[in-house]
Amino acid sequence: MPPEPKGPLGPPELPELLDPPDLPSQPDLTGPPDWLDLDQRLIAQARASAARVAGEVQAFIDRHTTVSIERAVIRLLGVDGVTEDEWPLPNAVVENIQVGAPDVLRGADENAGLARGAAYWLANAVLHFGDSPQEIAEAVGRGAFDLTEIPQHDDGAIRWTALELAVPAMEQIAANRRRRERALAINGLDGRWAPTGADQGRCHRHKPLLYVIVATGDIREDVVQAQAAVRQGADIVAVIRSTGQSLFDYVPYGEVRGGFGGTYATQENFRIMRRALDEVGAELGGGAGGGGGGGRVAGGARYPLQVNYCSGLCMPEIAAMGALERLDMMLNDAMYGILFRDINMQRTFVDQHFSRALNACAGIIINTGEDNYTTVDDPIRAAHTVLASQFINEQFAHRAGLPDEQIGLGHAFQIDPELEDGLLLEIAQAQMTRQIFPRSPLKYMPPTRHITGNIFRAYLMQAMFNLVGVLTGQDIQLLGMLTEATHTPFMQDRWLAVDGARYVMGTARHLREEVLFRRGGAVERRAQQVLGEAAALLKEVEATGLMAALEKGVFAGVRRRIDGGKGADGVIRKAPDYFNPILEVAAPFTAVGGKGGVQQGGVKSL
Amino acid sequence: MPAAKEAGAAAKEAGAAAKEAGTAKMQVRTAEKMAEIRPYGDTPNDGRVQLSFTLPLAAGAAAAEAARLLARKMGLQEPQVAFMQDLYAGAGSRAAASGAAIGFSFLILYGRCVHTIDPAAIEVPPAADVHEMDFYEINDFIARRIGRRVVVVGACTGSDAHTLGLDAIMNMKGYTGRPGLERYPWFEAINLGSQVPNETLVAKAIDAGADAILVSQVVTQKDVHVPNLTQLVDLLEAEGIRDDVILICGGPRVSHELAVELGYDAGFGPGTLPPTVAAYIAQEMVRRGLAAQCQPKQGIAGRAEN
Numbered sequence: 001m002p003p004e005p006k007g008p009l010g011p012p013e014l015p016e017l018l019d020p021p022d023l024p025s026q027p028d029l030t031g032p033p034d035w036l037d038l039d040q041r042l043i044a045q046a047r048a049s050a051a052r053v054a055g056e057v058q059a060f061i062d063r064h065t066t067v068s069i070e071r072a073v074i075r076l077l078g079v080d081g082v083t084e085d086e087w088p089l090p091n092a093v094v095e096n097i098q099v100g101a102p103d104v105l106r107g108a109d110e111n112a113g114l115a116r117g118a119a120y121w122l123a124n125a126v127l128h129f130g131d132s133p134q135e136i137a138e139a140v141g142r143g144a145f146d147l148t149e150i151p152q153h154d155d156g157a158i159r160w161t162a163l164e165l166a167v168p169a170m171e172q173i174a175a176n177r178r179r180r181e182r183a184l185a186i187n188g189l190d191g192r193w194a195p196t197g198a199d200q201g202r203c204h205r206h207k208p209l210l211y212v213i214v215a216t217g218d219i220r221e222d223v224v225q226a227q228a229a230v231r232q233g234a235d236i237v238a239v240i241r242s243t244g245q246s247l248f249d250y251v252p253y254g255e256v257r258g259g260f261g262g263t264y265a266t267q268e269n270f271r272i273m274r275r276a277l278d279e280v281g282a283e284l285g286g287g288a289g290g291g292g293g294g295g296r297v298a299g300g301a302r303y304p305l306q307v308n309y310c311s312g313l314c315m316p317e318i319a320a321m322g323a324l325e326r327l328d329m330m331l332n333d334a335m336y337g338i339l340f341r342d343i344n345m346q347r348t349f350v351d352q353h354f355s356r357a358l359n360a361c362a363g364i365i366i367n368t369g370e371d372n373y374t375t376v377d378d379p380i381r382a383a384h385t386v387l388a389s390q391f392i393n394e395q396f397a398h399r400a401g402l403p404d405e406q407i408g409l410g411h412a413f414q415i416d417p418e419l420e421d422g423l424l425l426e427i428a429q430a431q432m433t434r435q436i437f438p439r440s441p442l443k444y445m446p447p448t449r450h451i452t453g454n455i456f457r458a459y460l461m462q463a464m465f466n467l468v469g470v471l472t473g474q475d476i477q478l479l480g481m482l483t484e485a486t487h488t489p490f491m492q493d494r495w496l497a498v499d500g501a502r503y504v505m506g507t508a509r510h511l512r513e514e515v516l517f518r519r520g521g522a523v524e525r526r527a528q529q530v531l532g533e534a535a536a537l538l539k540e541v542e543a544t545g546l547m548a549a550l551e552k553g554v555f556a557g558v559r560r561r562i563d564g565g566k567g568a569d570g571v572i573r574k575a576p577d578y579f580n581p582i583l584e585v586a587a588p589f590t591a592v593g594g595k596g597g598v599q600q601g602g603v604k605s606l
Numbered sequence: 607m608p609a610a611k612e613a614g615a616a617a618k619e620a621g622a623a624a625k626e627a628g629t630a631k632m633q634v635r636t637a638e639k640m641a642e643i644r645p646y647g648d649t650p651n652d653g654r655v656q657l658s659f660t661l662p663l664a665a666g667a668a669a670a671e672a673a674r675l676l677a678r679k680m681g682l683q684e685p686q687v688a689f690m691q692d693l694y695a696g697a698g699s700r701a702a703a704s705g706a707a708i709g710f711s712f713l714i715l716y717g718r719c720v721h722t723i724d725p726a727a728i729e730v731p732p733a734a735d736v737h738e739m740d741f742y743e744i745n746d747f748i749a750r751r752i753g754r755r756v757v758v759v760g761a762c763t764g765s766d767a768h769t770l771g772l773d774a775i776m777n778m779k780g781y782t783g784r785p786g787l788e789r790y791p792w793f794e795a796i797n798l799g800s801q802v803p804n805e806t807l808v809a810k811a812i813d814a815g816a817d818a819i820l821v822s823q824v825v826t827q828k829d830v831h832v833p834n835l836t837q838l839v840d841l842l843e844a845e846g847i848r849d850d851v852i853l854i855c856g857g858p859r860v861s862h863e864l865a866v867e868l869g870y871d872a873g874f875g876p877g878t879l880p881p882t883v884a885a886y887i888a889q890e891m892v893r894r895g896l897a898a899q900c901q902p903k904q905g906i907a908g909r910a911e912n
Contacts, residue, residue, distance in 0.1 A: 228694050228710060244765040244801060260765055260830055342799065376773065452877065485858060485876060492660045492712040495693050557778075 036431055036517050036527045042535050043436055046391050049538035053546045054395035060346070061353045065578065067249070067570040069354045070094050070118035072316035076169040076324075076582050077122055077162070078133040080267065082253045083141035089134075090317070091250045092141045097121050100146030113148050115575035121147040123162035123581075128153060133165060155577075162581040169324060170361070170585045176326040177363035183281070183303035208444065208469045208477035209305070210501050215240035215488040217259035219269045223276040228491060230280045230304045233498045236329065236476065238307035239273055240488075241265050246312025246341050247566055251321065261488070265308050265318060270325040277304040305329055310355050310366070311337055313347070313567045319355035323362035329408065329476075330359055333369035334396040335389065338550060339558045340372055344568035345550055349396075354583070356400030361586045366402065367476070368393040371412035371445035373556045379414040379449070383429055384533035385555050386411050390437065391538060392546070401586075404439035408476055412445035413465040417457075423464060424523050430472035431517070432527035444469050446480025455482040459500060466504040473512055477501065642722035653719040655682065664709030665692035673713045682717025689714040731863045734872035735893075736886040741785065744884045748792035752897040756887060757794045758787055759811045760820035761802035764834040768824035769800045771856055775820065775880050784879045793884065804838045808845060817896060818852040818887045823860060831857065832868065839869035852890050854883065 071090035081089050097113040113121060125136045128150050140147060152158075212234040214225040219239070226237040242259035245252075255272065256264040263269060281304050310318045310330035315337070322330055334352045337343035359366050370386040370393070377385070390409045397407045411433055415422040433442055446465050451458045462480040469477045479497040481489045489497075517523050541549040553559035647654025657677070663669040670687045677685035693710040739747060748756055760776045762769050774781035776797040778788045787795035796814055798807060811819050821838060823831035835855055842848040848869075855865050856874040865873025872886055891897045 224708070231694060243768065247801060261768075261824075376770070490660060491693055491710055492658065495691065495712055 035435060036524045037519060038432065038435055038527060038531055042531055046535040046538050049542045050391035050395045052542050053392055053538065054399060057349050057546050058399050061350050063574055064350045065114070065117065065572050065574055066347055066350050067094055067114070068314050068351055069316045070114055072320040072354065073117070073119050073580060073582050074122060075317060075320045077119060077165040078168065079137040088250050088253055089137040089141050093122065093137050093147065094118055096140045096147050100148035111572040114572050116577055117579040119162040119581050120158055120579050123158045123165060124153055125150050126165065127157060127161050159579055162579065163584060166581040166585045173323045173362050176323065180326060180328060180363060208474045208505065209235040210498055211236035211238065211476050211478045212494050212497065213238045213240050213489065215262050217242065217261070217263055218257045219255065219263050219272050220257060222263055223273060225491060225494070226273060227276055227280040229494050229498065230277065230284070232495045233502055236305040236307060237277060239263050241309045246337065249313045249567065249570065251314050251317050267321040267325060270308065270321055270327060274306055274325050277306055280304060307331065310359065312341065313343060315351040315355045319358040322364065323358050327364060329365045329367055331369065332356060332359060332366040334393050335555065336369040336372065338560050338565065339556050342560065342565045344565035345547055345560055345562060346571045347567040350571060352396060353400050356397055356402055357583060357586055360401035360406065365406045365408045365441055366397065367408040367443045368410045371410045374412050374414040375449055377556050380425060383530045384537055387433070387530055387534035388537045389555055390433065391534070394437065405441065408441045408443040409433065409437055410443045410445060413447050413468060414449045417450055417461055421522065425526055426468050427472060428523045428526035429530065430468050430474060432530060434473050441475035443476040443478065444474040445478050448480065448484050451484040453486050458482040458484060459496065462497065463500055463504050466501045467508060470505040470508050471511055471515065641724040641726050643725055644722050645719055654716065655719050656714065656716050658712070658714045660693060660710055660712050662710055664694065665690050665711035669711040669713070673715055677715050677717050681720045683720055685715050685717040687713055687715055731861065732866065733862045734874065734886050736882060736889060738882065739885045740881060741790065744881060744888055745790055745792045748888050751892050752888065755792055755794045756817045756891065757814050758818045758820055758887065759796045759798065759807065759814055759816040760822065761798035761807045762800045762822045762824070763802050763804055763807060763838065765801060766824055771824055772797065772820065772822035775856065775883050781879060784881055786880045787884055790884060804841050807838065808841045811851065812845065812847065816851055817891060818854060821855040823855060823857040835868050852887055
């Protein structure tokens with residue numbers, strides 16, 4: 001008997017749900033008219049407060065550089081590798097400039113050399129010797145000479161040389177971006193990660209994108225797990241970083257297979273994972289001229305997205321390495337390191353700006369870390385701090401040139417499952433976030449706080465989380481593991497997570513287009529309350545300044561001193577003739593607000 | 607049709623008789639060996655268990671048979687594969703087509719456990735000796751029995767950057783509505799945070815005159831926590847202060863048994879709440895005479911009354 005013709009909702013088999021049901025084409029249903037009634041003036045006010053908060057810090061940022069930014073510049077000018085003592089050459093070069101400078105610039109401070117920018121000294125040496133940056137760095141690593149002792153050439157010639165040296169890396173980053181955009185188009189996403197074609201203006205059939213982590217501690221084993229996860233239907237794979245790496249003031253070199261609770265982030269490890277993901281993507285139909293037609297595996301991503309941690313003391317260098325190796329997303333927060341890793345706040349603010357400028361250039365989506373506030377602080381009482389921080393992160397990101405479409409603001413599903421109507425509060429927060437940041441690829445983090453080792457209940461909680469994710473139109477769903485708090489994920493845990501998410505999101509795919517929220521109902525009132533509290537908090541922070549607010553412990557209940565924390569001595573005041581060729585080349589991408597994009601809410605920052 | 611019905615009825619009868627016989631047998635056996643127990647599915651001592659695991663074999667008859675064989679080796683009779691899923695090869699993928707050597711399958715099995723346990727013969731692994739008290743009782747206990755503030759120094763040591771567990775016990779905020787040690791007027795809680803070298807922790811403990819040292823170890827991959835925890839004990843012994851402090855470790859994979867084996871006084875696993883740790887410290891100080899040993903520190907006791 002031939003199958004029945006498709007009804008309006010399509011056949012119920014799960015794989016089929018990946019194709020949009022044959023509903024008549026609809027007008028834009030993602031718009032908000034009957035969603036939560038949020039006070040637009042309050043949103044604008046909160047955004048304006050955040051703009052002033054970030055603007056004040058930005059003035060400080062613009063006057064400073066850091067040792068890690070300078071090492072990132074050295075990397076992008078073509079230096080990589082280690083000395084005989086296994087010390088990274090970018091560190092050796094920057095330290096050489098620090099040590100050598102006082103002899104040259106008499107009376108100046110220890111960082112007088114770096115205050116000009118490391119590129120100045122490296123380009124000068126290239127001009128002088130006619131060798132490549134790598135050869136010069138190797139010579140410096142051997143102790144052959146001090147960069148600051150080399151006779152200084154014409155200033156204009158040095159700058160021109162530095163710009164020329166920056167071109168190959170920046171071209172590679174641009175090529176990576178183009179390659180990703182082509183690959184994403186196959187997945188029905190445009191270069192700004194928005195749905196195209198039939199999905200335009202509708203719930204996208206691949207969203208929320210399914211994000212999983214691998215955490216074996218060995219990059220070669222990570223690869224096996226990552227490929228399996230992509231075959232199972234994951235869209236995004238993050239390699240959890242070895243604990244403690246965030247506090248190293250250098251990036252380990254080469255293929256590093258050891259690691260604690262995760263894998264060391266090195267450029268070679270990035271490359272190994274990229275190759276593996278491209279390989280499995282091609283196999284599943286993402287390669288050039290790939291199968292098409294029936295070749296697509298249900299749920300299989302054709303361009304698996306790669307994630308790592310652009311955080312910690314080496315944030316700028318990781319940004320450079322990720323851009324060069326075509327990572328697609330980076331965990332990158334303006335305040336996470338300050339709050340949760342006790343990294344000096346000045347260092348973090350300066351570092352995040354350069355990192356984000358590179359991410360903007362590279363077309364990389366950043367993922368901010370506000371979810372962490374509700375893992376350590378009460379998720380109900382601290383809900384407004386999450387929103388306030390999202391506003392601040394957004395403003396810092398705009399100032400580094402990231403368009404809304406690359407600002408993956410984070411939040412989480414963490415309310416006590418025993419609380420009656422807790423789900424309503426979760427929906428309120430998620431829907432509110434969606435409406436306030438309509439163009440940002442929101443990153444939704446799973447429950448962890450109340451997961452106990454009862455894997456069966458945990459699986460149910462993950463299902464509720466996935467339902468809220470699809471209902472409120474989240475973009476990036478980090479899939480929780482039923483074995484959270486017990487052990488790092490087993491192969492089967494990841495499959496169960498992907499399978500559960502595919503079920504929930506498939507069966508509820510277009511629920512979002514059918515839902516109206518009750519005017520003045522509990523969900524709406526909760527969203528209004530959180531928004532009101534966030535706007536008030538931002539006003540308060542605006543009055544004291546962000547650094548003072550962090551000293552008072554406004555976020556996550558953590559207090560940090562302005563001159564405390566790790567890496568404070570790596571912050572350097574720029575000289576008037578400071579020169580950074582990377583920022584010069586990147587300038588078209590890093591104009592405030594990105595490539596002339598309209599900012600969300602129609603409020604142009606600055 | 608009637609014939610089939612008849613046959614069905616006969617089979618049912620036979621089944622009932624068999625079940626009766628089985629029950630009688632079971633009763634006899636239970637009476638004989640009252641003590642011995644097995645997992646309970648839906649009948650006493652039926653031994654029914656479920657288990658799930660991944661095998662490094664592509665899904666198929668061979669993987670299912672391997673799982674059954676493995677289950678038998680684990681002591682499970684009549685193992686049944688309830689579910690099998692290929693975790694690696696996507697349908698129609700090139701890897702599957704080319705018969706790639708690599709493969710994984712996820713299996714859910716049921717079986718009947720042949721082993722038994724005599725409940726009378728169970729020796730419960732030791733747990734920290736603590737009589738549970740609440741916030742007020744603990745403060746009152748310290749005020750009456752110790753008479754001065756108890757100093758606790760805590761840290762995540764070694765490469766561990768995960769302060770979640772330590773913060774839950776030590777910080778004001780505490781966990782699930784139970785405030786941490788910082789909130790107790792009769793405790794002085796010094797939280798050194800993450801990635802603290804053991805040497806620094808010992809120095810700080812001596813400096814602060816610590817009554818108790820709290821070490822949190824979250825990262826336990828490849829047992830990295832074991833040498834780290836042992837080194838701390840060695841350092842304290844070298845300083846000659848091991849017996850003067852209550853040494854406690856905690857973390858998701860820490861048990862009291864392990865802690866004691868490594869030379870600690872107590873270990874607390876996942877789900878431990880601040881009052882348990884607080885009560886243990888207070889009671890242990892009294893038990894070991896550590897309260898009497900130290901003269902009340904006037905300044906500190908004075909502050910506690912503020």
